[in-house]
Amino acid sequence: MMQSDSQAVIRARGLQKxxxxxxxxxxxxxxxxxxxxxxxxxxNGAGKTTALKSILGLTPFGGELHVLGMDPxxxxxxxMEQISYIADVAVLPKWMRVADVLDFASACHPGFSxxxxxxxxxxxxxxxxxxxxxxSKGMVTQxxxxxxxxxxxxxxxxxxxxxxxxxxxxxxxxxxxLNDYFDHSRTIIVTTHQVEEIEHILTDVVFIxxxxxxxxxxxxxxxERFFEVRVPADTLERARALGPIAERxxxxxxxxxxxxxxADRLEAxxxxxxPRLADLFVAKVTGGAP
Amino acid sequence: xxxxxxxxxxxxxxxxxxxxGPLGVNLLIAVSALxxxxxxxxxxxxxxxxxxxxxxxxxxxxxVGRNALIASPIAFVIxxxxxxxxxxxxxCLYAERKxxxxxxxxxxxxxxxxxxxxKLVCGVVILPALSLVAFALTxxxxxxxxxxxxxxxxxxxxxxxxxxxxxxxxLFIFYVLLSCALWYAPFIGFLLLVSAWAKRAVFLxxxxxxxxxxxxxxxPGPNVLTPLxxxxxxxxxVAAFAVSEILGTNDESAxxxxxxxxxxxxxxxxxxxxxxxxxxxxxxxxxxxxxxxGAIFLRRYRDDS
Numbered sequence: 001m002m003q004s005d006s007q008a009v010i011r012a013r014g015l016q017k018x019x020x021x022x023x024x025x026x027x028x029x030x031x032x033x034x035x036x037x038x039x040x041x042x043x044n045g046a047g048k049t050t051a052l053k054s055i056l057g058l059t060p061f062g063g064e065l066h067v068l069g070m071d072p073x074x075x076x077x078x079x080m081e082q083i084s085y086i087a088d089v090a091v092l093p094k095w096m097r098v099a100d101v102l103d104f105a106s107a108c109h110p111g112f113s114x115x116x117x118x119x120x121x122x123x124x125x126x127x128x129x130x131x132x133x134x135x136s137k138g139m140v141t142q143x144x145x146x147x148x149x150x151x152x153x154x155x156x157x158x159x160x161x162x163x164x165x166x167x168x169x170x171x172x173x174x175x176x177x178l179n180d181y182f183d184h185s186r187t188i189i190v191t192t193h194q195v196e197e198i199e200h201i202l203t204d205v206v207f208i209x210x211x212x213x214x215x216x217x218x219x220x221x222x223x224e225r226f227f228e229v230r231v232p233a234d235t236l237e238r239a240r241a242l243g244p245i246a247e248r249x250x251x252x253x254x255x256x257x258x259x260x261x262x263a264d265r266l267e268a269x270x271x272x273x274x275p276r277l278a279d280l281f282v283a284k285v286t287g288g289a290p
Numbered sequence: 291x292x293x294x295x296x297x298x299x300x301x302x303x304x305x306x307x308x309x310x311g312p313l314g315v316n317l318l319i320a321v322s323a324l325x326x327x328x329x330x331x332x333x334x335x336x337x338x339x340x341x342x343x344x345x346x347x348x349x350x351x352x353x354v355g356r357n358a359l360i361a362s363p364i365a366f367v368i369x370x371x372x373x374x375x376x377x378x379x380x381x382c383l384y385a386e387r388k389x390x391x392x393x394x395x396x397x398x399x400x401x402x403x404x405x406x407x408x409k410l411v412c413g414v415v416i417l418p419a420l421s422l423v424a425f426a427l428t429x430x431x432x433x434x435x436x437x438x439x440x441x442x443x444x445x446x447x448x449x450x451x452x453x454x455x456x457x458x459x460x461l462f463i464f465y466v467l468l469s470c471a472l473w474y475a476p477f478i479g480f481l482l483l484v485s486a487w488a489k490r491a492v493f494l495x496x497x498x499x500x501x502x503x504x505x506x507x508x509x510p511g512p513n514v515l516t517p518l519x520x521x522x523x524x525x526x527x528v529a530a531f532a533v534s535e536i537l538g539t540n541d542e543s544a545x546x547x548x549x550x551x552x553x554x555x556x557x558x559x560x561x562x563x564x565x566x567x568x569x570x571x572x573x574x575x576x577x578x579x580x581x582x583x584g585a586i587f588l589r590r591y592r593d594d595s
Contacts, residue, residue: 019593077399080397080398080399081399084397086394087397091392091393093304093391095303095304100299100300100303104296104300104398105398107293107296108292108293108399108400109399
């Protein structure tokens with residue numbers, strides 16, 4: 001994902017953003033290609049929402065950034081015609097009726113199909129005359145999904161789309177997105193704290209910490225480069241000598257994580273397995289501190 | 291055009307006071323008139339007392355009666371329109387930030403310029419237009435019920451329906467609403483800017499110029515802000531109407547007294563030619579444009595989310 005490519009859906013070079021003396025983005029380089037589902041993962045305040053806002057032209061930025069070949073801040077209106085973006089579900093106006101939401105989207109987004117949205121909503125209990133304020137959180141999620149999926153966009157951006165939802169609706173959201181929307185030509189960027197819930201749908205992952213990208217790879221590459229070894233006490237010192245990037249304890253056992261091209265030499269140390277994305281993120285963020 | 295219509299519909303849905311205000315006050319006028327007439331039904335004497343001011347034999351009394359029936363409530367309607375407009379302008383760019391719905395609206399391919407202009411159009415064009423249409427319909431309704439009452443009281447309501455006077459009244463109200471919107475544009479622009487800028491207590495920020503003027507008055511030395519604002523504020527009648535040419539004086543109170551007595555003849559005072567030649571109008575419009583550009587700039591560049 002990180003290789004340079006002028007045809008990338010998103011291409012950033014030295015992307016910067018400051019809020020007063022606080023550095024939100026410290027000159028990041030990034031390429032995201034068409035047909036990928038990218039997880040942008042970071043802690044609170046790490047810079048992921050600022051990165052999304054820059055990509056969407058919602059905030060001015062320093063450095064170079066092209067989204068679908070356009071400067072997002074200067075060409076925001078033209079760019080948004082090819083983007084589907086709805087921030088977390090809490091921003092849907094509570095005073096709007098469902099029919100009004102569809103009417104507004106239909107008037108303001110040339111890629112929006114009211115028929116498609118209605119078809120999705122017909123499979124739910126949501127009534128067109130209901131106000132958003134009257135809907136349950138699950139219904140708001142379904143409305144959110146109906147909007148997202150009714151927009152014929154090249155790039156879909158989701159910022160914490162399942163915040164505050166229970167596990168059933170979170171799973172429904174992602175499974176519908178993957179099964180009914182993603183067609184391998186669209187690109188999806190999603191930020192979330194619940195890494196483990198989106199791990200299975202991602203093709204790429206970007207870890208961001210303190211305004212810097214600390215990992216940007218496809219999950220295929222991640223699977224070939226990162227390994228965890230459950231190490232018994234008698235081989236612990238040998239394992240530590242091989243330079244793990246992180247070490248944690250799990251049910252009394254030591255689990256060490258390595259970044260290496262081959263797992264061959266690790267197999268002698270204990271049981272080798274691929275790390276979960278959440279553990280890899282913690283390992284990269286904590287910088288290998290045990 | 292379709293997105294702009296979508297934006298206008300959004301405003302009407304988000305701020306129902308834009309139509310509830312004008313419709314509500316006119317409904318109140320209509321219901322009041324209806325109740326007044328209904329109370330007299332069954333008693334010809336009462337009916338004569340109520341509609342008796344319209345004495346067809348006396349042209350002066352007829353004029354007073356027609357004024358009372360179809361023109362007098364306009365001050366009430368314009369007052370409500372101004373109050374609704376004031377609170378609309380201070381809320382229209384503030385509420386979406388307060389409720390974070392701005393992120394939803396910014397997720398569509400609509401420019402900040404179009405969004406802010408849609409709010410301006412709603413407050414300056416749609417609200418007054420709704421007021422005017424609602425008032426015209428109310429006038430017709432009142433005329434109908436009073437005509438029916440007069441008929442049953444033995445009078446002839448024909449003279450009530452001098453359409454020239456009614457249409458002239460509508461044109462006068464249209465002129466007042468249009469010229470007011472243009473003349474007071476700097477104040478409207480300021481309210482939009484406050485709405486885009488204030489993080490909280492938007493009403494307090496909107497009255498800040500009055501506080502600043504009071505502070506200026508307290509501080510020794512020449513006043514700059516106060517005469518600028520006050521002179522423009524009270525200068526409207528003289529700028530928009532040929533008061534001195536007709537009354538021989540520029541005294542606003544004399545004009546208002548005349549207007550109260552003969553509201554249906556007020557169109558003769560309208561002076562659109564003199565109004566557009568008034569330098570203060572264009573200076574005000576330029577200041578208003580700067581305020582609106584400021585509001586657009588704030589919505590575009592400020593990161594409140």
